[in-house]
Amino acid sequence: MSSHTQKKSFGASVWDYITTVDHKKLAVMYLLAGTLFFAIAGFEALLMRIQLMKPNNDFISAGFFNELLTMHGTTMLFLAATPLLFAFMNMLVPLQIGARDVAFPFLNSLGFWLFFLGAVFLHLSFFMGGAPDAGWTSYASLSLYSPGHGIDFYVLGLQISGFGTLISGLNFIVTIITMRAPGMTFMRMPLFTWTALVSSALILFAFPPLTVGLVLMLFDRMFGGNFFDHTMGGNTVIWEHLFWIFGHPEVYILVLPAFGLFSEIIPTFSRKRLFGYSSMVFATILIGFLGFMVWAHHMFTTGLGPTANAIFAVATMAIAVPTGMKVFNWILTIWGGSIKVTTPMLYALGFIPSFVAGGVTGVMQASAPLDYQLHDSYFIVAHFHYVIVGGIVTALFGSAHFYWPIFFNRMLDEKLGKWTFWVFFIGFHLTFFVQHFLGLMGMPRRVFTYMEGQGWDQFNYISTVGAAMMGVGVVMMVINCLLSIKRPPAGRDPWGDGRTLEWAIPQPIPFYNFRQTPLVRGLDPYWIEKQEGNKEGMIYAEPLGDIHMPNNSALPFVISLGLFIAAFGALYSPLGVAEDSRTWAIPVLIIGLLITFGAMIVRSVKDDHGFHLHKEEILEIEEQLYGKGGKK
Amino acid sequence: MSHDTPVVAKSQAQYEYDRHHNAVHMRKQVINFAIMIFLTFIAFAVVAADFSPYLIAPFVLLLAGIQVVLQLYAFMHLEDKKTHFGGVIAFFMWFGILLAFTFFLAFLTIVWW
Numbered sequence: 065m066s067s068h069t070q071k072k073s074f075g076a077s078v079w080d081y082i083t084t085v086d087h088k089k090l091a092v093m094y095l096l097a098g099t100l101f102f103a104i105a106g107f108e109a110l111l112m113r114i115q116l117m118k119p120n121n122d123f124i125s126a127g128f129f130n131e132l133l134t135m136h137g138t139t140m141l142f143l144a145a146t147p148l149l150f151a152f153m154n155m156l157v158p159l160q161i162g163a164r165d166v167a168f169p170f171l172n173s174l175g176f177w178l179f180f181l182g183a184v185f186l187h188l189s190f191f192m193g194g195a196p197d198a199g200w201t202s203y204a205s206l207s208l209y210s211p212g213h214g215i216d217f218y219v220l221g222l223q224i225s226g227f228g229t230l231i232s233g234l235n236f237i238v239t240i241i242t243m244r245a246p247g248m249t250f251m252r253m254p255l256f257t258w259t260a261l262v263s264s265a266l267i268l269f270a271f272p273p274l275t276v277g278l279v280l281m282l283f284d285r286m287f288g289g290n291f292f293d294h295t296m297g298g299n300t301v302i303w304e305h306l307f308w309i310f311g312h313p314e315v316y317i318l319v320l321p322a323f324g325l326f327s328e329i330i331p332t333f334s335r336k337r338l339f340g341y342s343s344m345v346f347a348t349i350l351i352g353f354l355g356f357m358v359w360a361h362h363m364f365t366t367g368l369g370p371t372a373n374a375i376f377a378v379a380t381m382a383i384a385v386p387t388g389m390k391v392f393n394w395i396l397t398i399w400g401g402s403i404k405v406t407t408p409m410l411y412a413l414g415f416i417p418s419f420v421a422g423g424v425t426g427v428m429q430a431s432a433p434l435d436y437q438l439h440d441s442y443f444i445v446a447h448f449h450y451v452i453v454g455g456i457v458t459a460l461f462g463s464a465h466f467y468w469p470i471f472f473n474r475m476l477d478e479k480l481g482k483w484t485f486w487v488f489f490i491g492f493h494l495t496f497f498v499q500h501f502l503g504l505m506g507m508p509r510r511v512f513t514y515m516e517g518q519g520w521d522q523f524n525y526i527s528t529v530g531a532a533m534m535g536v537g538v539v540m541m542v543i544n545c546l547l548s549i550k551r552p553p554a555g556r557d558p559w560g561d562g563r564t565l566e567w568a569i570p571q572p573i574p575f576y577n578f579r580q581t582p583l584v585r586g587l588d589p590y591w592i593e594k595q596e597g598n599k600e601g602m603i604y605a606e607p608l609g610d611i612h613m614p615n616n617s618a619l620p621f622v623i624s625l626g627l628f629i630a631a632f633g634a635l636y637s638p639l640g641v642a643e644d645s646r647t648w649a650i651p652v653l654i655i656g657l658l659i660t661f662g663a664m665i666v667r668s669v670k671d672d673h674g675f676h677l678h679k680e681e682i683l684e685i686e687e688q689l690y691g692k693g694g695k696k
Numbered sequence: 697m698s699h700d701t702p703v704v705a706k707s708q709a710q711y712e713y714d715r716h717h718n719a720v721h722m723r724k725q726v727i728n729f730a731i732m733i734f735l736t737f738i739a740f741a742v743v744a745a746d747f748s749p750y751l752i753a754p755f756v757l758l759l760a761g762i763q764v765v766l767q768l769y770a771f772m773h774l775e776d777k778k779t780h781f782g783g784v785i786a787f788f789m790w791f792g793i794l795l796a797f798t799f800f801l802a803f804l805t806i807v808w809w
Contacts, residue, residue, distance in 0.1 A: 237788075241784055268792075305807075369806075371806050372806040375806055
């Protein structure tokens with residue numbers, strides 16, 4: 065197995081990526097797939113903003129607008145933000161805790177392929193008779209009556225990619241709990257690893273309700289079940305509850321890792337340890353817990369009654385307390401630090417006020433009486449975009465700059481990065497700040513056009529200009545990423561101020577990460593070693609010996625492909641109530657499921673113990689990587 | 697990772713200790729099994745005795761809850777101190793149960809009245 069570092073043909077490289085179980089390669093794949101869907105969903109947003117640029121516009125039709133807004137929301141949350149955060153979690157968590165891979169490398173690959181093929185399936189709806197058009201929340205009272213197969217694509221696609229997310233979440237929980245290096249106690253874990261753990265736990269508890277909701281929706285749509293049909297004794301509000309029991313924690317699933325990323329960036333460039341580390345951990349756990357207790361605040365106007373509204377309002381406002389703790393901790397970390405305003409730090413500095421603005425409007429909506437005024441208006445749109453763009457997207461962009469050298473051993477261009485930040489950041493505020501006022505003026509969300517003379521024209525125009533700037537910002541970011549291919553290798557700790565283990569590993573990172581498992585002596589282990597003048601960056605917990613690594617496998621891809629194929633069969637199944645059922649549907653369904661279960665049986669029956677990398681091979685690989693004229 | 701693992705033959709004392717330990721463990725298993733059979737018997741008896749449904753339903757559910765906990769701790773090794781990360785597993789399990797309980801409580805008390 066010493067051919068790992070040799071040049072490969074293109075086909076061999078593709079095969080290598082399809083079969084890989086290496087968390088670093090999967091991280092890159094998550095990054096690419098997430099960026100692809102981010103671009104698609106961003107493009108959908110641009111089309112919507114062009115449509116809303118002026119009153120009575122007829123750039124796109126009402127039906128297509130509904131499809132765009134549904135796919136924008138669904139894609140951004142499930143297929144862009146989640147995989148992009150998984151990219152960072154996959155890359156950083158094993159490196160930060162001193163592990164050679166995640167606990168279940170096979171499942172890691174399976175999680176990616178399920179997500180990716182589910183996402184592709186959902187997007188094929190555009191070419192197969194229309195995308196889902198009932199909003200990302202897909203409320204049953206709307207979606208049950210949506211013609212065509214759009215909602216069926218939504219249900220099946222999210223079900224498949226949801227399996228992937230659940231599997232990855234489980235994998236991270238087990239990895240973080242069981243695979244920490246000696247000395248890496250829970251209270252020495254980097255904050256990003258902590259947020260990854262809490263957010264994975266949220267995935268574990270939040271995705272099952274969504275799965276249940278989607279199954280019920282599937283039965284209602286395809287087999288004439290009546291779970292959500294009030295005329296047949298069902299209850300349409302049950303979908304709303306199931307969706308939001310999942311949907312509210314989903315917001316924290318996304319924003320907690322973003323908090324974690326900023327909690328790495330801010331101490332690094334303030335060159336000071338994170339202020340109030342233990343309170344940050346406590347706040348993370350508390351946010352995770354409270355995230356499950358507030359779902360009905362999305363449903364104040366459903367008519368739950370004053371008791372429920374009051375209780376959920378108070379619970380919601382309580383979340384502001386741990387979040388506030390975090391904000392103060394970040395500010396106090398920066399306070400008195402020796403600050404370097406690099407691009408990642410710029411994103412962090414932009415994040416704090418933007419996210420606080422989103423949080424403040426969130427507390428406003430938590431007050432149920434006021435929410436009756438704000439509900440379904442552009443104020444809501446402004447609020448959640450402040451939280452998601454101001455919180456999560458800035459985190460993703462900032463940490464793309466920050467961690468690019470870990471991913472690719474290259475730096476992104478700082479100057480272009482700062483320009484990108486300003487274009488994107490100003491565009492973001494232009495787009496969404498005025499939407500607060502549009503909402504207060506009464507403009508409802510999810511409308512495809514509006515009449516002139518209501519005072520909305522100018523703000524909508526400004527908003528569209530801002531959206532175009534955000535688009536330019538994203539293109540600049542992508543160009544920056546592409547330009548980095550031609551840049552020289554960054555080497556170890558290129559920012560000069562890395563604190564945690566991932567910066568201590570020599571670059572390029574060998575596929576086994578650590579040739580010897582490190583010994584962790586405190587919070588910010590690399591910082592500690594640097595302070596003590598340790599040139600190697602870490603001390604080791606074991607002598608150099610054989611390394612046990614997992615084998616690559618094509619089975620995850622085959623398992624996912626089977627479900628992907630089966631989903632088409634389910635979609636056109638003649639067993640259901642669909643009018644345009646196809647005769648080939650049942651065979652396709654059966655073939656797909658046979659492929660999936662066949663691959664699972666192969667996996668179960670065939671022993672795969674991985675392989676051992678011997679000491680001599682390790683030395684040979686290291687010589688190739690870091691020796692004279694080593695591959696960079 | 698795969699450093700030399702010494703292979704040590706069991707001493708007589710170790711053998712006797714293990715034997716005793718296994719016997720104690722087996723006794724526990726059998727007692728727990730008997731308790732579970734007994735609880736099942738009570739559940740059937742309550743139904744057969746034709747009590748009010750308002751008594752039967754909560755009572756049988758309560759017994760079921762006890763059975764679940766017994767099953768998890770006695771037969772699925774949660775009480776075993778040697779279970780790897782038993783505490784973490786128990787924490788995640790009870791946290792999930794707490795969440796689900798909260799949802800039902802909220803529905804029964806404040807959402808649907």
